[in-house]
Amino acid sequence: MTKDLAEIYIAIIEDDKTIRDSYVFLLENEPGFIVTGSYSSYEEAQNKLVADYPDIILLDVQLPGARGVDVIPKLKKILPKVHVLILTVYESEEIIFTALKNGASGYLTKNIQTDKIIESIKEVMNGGGAMSASIAKLVMQSFQKNISSPLSKRETEILEAVAEGKGRGKIAKELVIDIETVKTHIKNIYFKLDVNSRDEAIKIAKENKLI
Numbered sequence: 001m002t003k004d005l006a007e008i009y010i011a012i013i014e015d016d017k018t019i020r021d022s023y024v025f026l027l028e029n030e031p032g033f034i035v036t037g038s039y040s041s042y043e044e045a046q047n048k049l050v051a052d053y054p055d056i057i058l059l060d061v062q063l064p065g066a067r068g069v070d071v072i073p074k075l076k077k078i079l080p081k082v083h084v085l086i087l088t089v090y091e092s093e094e095i096i097f098t099a100l101k102n103g104a105s106g107y108l109t110k111n112i113q114t115d116k117i118i119e120s121i122k123e124v125m126n127g128g129g130a131m132s133a134s135i136a137k138l139v140m141q142s143f144q145k146n147i148s149s150p151l152s153k154r155e156t157e158i159l160e161a162v163a164e165g166k167g168r169g170k171i172a173k174e175l176v177i178d179i180e181t182v183k184t185h186i187k188n189i190y191f192k193l194d195v196n197s198r199d200e201a202i203k204i205a206k207e208n209k210l211i
Contacts, residue, residue: 008125011054012038013045014087015063019110023058023087023117030118040064042071049078056121059104061088061095067176069095072102083124087117092174093138093157106130149210150192158185160211163202 010027012035014020020038027033036052039045043065049057057075061068072084083105088095096107105124108117109132120130149156154175161171168186172179195201205211 007032007034008056008121009034009036009052009054010056010058010121011036011045011049011052012058013040013042013063013068014038014058014060015040016060026114026117027121033118033121042066042068042074046074046078049075054079054082055125056083056085058085058087061086061090061099062176069099069102069104072099072104076103085120085124085130090174091134091138093160094154094175096135096138107135108132109134149208151189151205151210155185155189155192156211158182159189159201159205162186162198163205163211 010033012020012023012027014023017040020040024035024038027035036054037045037048039048041064057079059068059072059075063071066074068086068088075082075084084103086099086104086107087110088108089110091109099107106120106129108120108130112132116132123130151159157175158171161174166174168179168182172182175182189201190196193201193204195204202211
């Protein structure tokens with residue numbers, strides 16, 4: 001494919017067809033943007049991306065088959081110069097940092113305004129990093145935590161979710177783990193903090209800047 005350098009070529013990997021089609025409509029109505037392919041999974045996209053030759057891939061996290069954040073290195077191997085922009089409902093610290101560590105150029109949540117998606121694509125193409133305000137805040141907070149915390153990264157993440165009022169089932173779904181694993185982590189948190197209840201754990205964690 002011969003590319004016009006004034007245009008931005010975009011591929012979309014998103015399993016929800018309604019959302020995927022809305023992205024296509026949004027982007028194709030933006031001057032200088034061209035959608036070269038849209039797919040429901042990485043497996044569907046992998047053999048077509050070289051021909052699509054995108055500058056940017058909009059990637060969901062929760063996909064059928066391989067998880068979005070886990071396929072970023074594969075995408076970068078297929079297209080070394082491509083920018084991967086995560087667009088998802090998930091605000092899990094573990095998922096955010098895995099995405100960034102694996103080479104994502106930005107992380108947006110789906111409740112973001114449509115003009116911000118356009119702005120973020122342009123920002124990434126100009127060498128910047130794009131994040132939703134809530135994601136940027138979470139990243140900043142993670143650097144302000146007590147580095148001598150007795151809690152593991154996963155335990156911290158789960159305790160933060162508990163402090164936000166999320167139930168074990170929702171935590172398990174968001175972190176893509178089973179509910180028994182969540183229960184085990186919570187038991188370990190209580191043991192490490194020497195507490196016997198959710199409220200005590202949250203109180204101790206906040207007092208010591210563990211969350």
